[in-house]
Amino acid sequence: MMKVRLQGISAGIIFTTSIFAGCYYGTGLMKETPLTNEEAKEKLEKDGFIVSPPDQESMQAVQRSKESDQNQKVEESSVVTYTIKIKSNMTSTEIAKQLFKARIIDDAAEFEKYMNEHGFSKKIQIGDFVVTNTMSYRQLANTISH
DSSP: OHHHHHHHHHHHHHHHHHHHHHHHHHSOTTOOOOOOHHHHHHHHHHTTOOOOOOOHHHHHHHHHHHHHHHHHHHHHTSOOEEEEEEOTTOOHHHHHHHHHHTTSOSOHHHHHHHHHHTTGGGSOOOEEEEEETTSOHHHHHHHHHO
8 A cells, every 4th residue: 555655656746847847848938048248238228227348447446456355365364373261160162252252263153062072171171272273173172171
């Protein structure tokens, strides 16, 4: 009895899929041709946009914007060093929040989960520890629990 039901369900799925495929491929509505530059310009002008060729000043502004984005990326990728002061009775949650605020880790919950799953949260030591944002979770955990 169970086999017959599964065969019926399978036949229904195949039938429905073939109907959808026929509608999708058979109607020809899904075929879109890319617009030429002239057609795109006409469409934009019809929608109320002003289309003009780029001038020298706007090209320079775009170039400056790209350069400033690249400079920001370089600054973002710089190494952040932080000295964490672990006090008596500090939990791994508090440590993770401190490291997150100092931009050492990207996700406090994920680091706390790592500490708990690998048993580091029970081995946390009191003291001052220097950590960087380039350290892996394992390296951070080893540093504060040595």
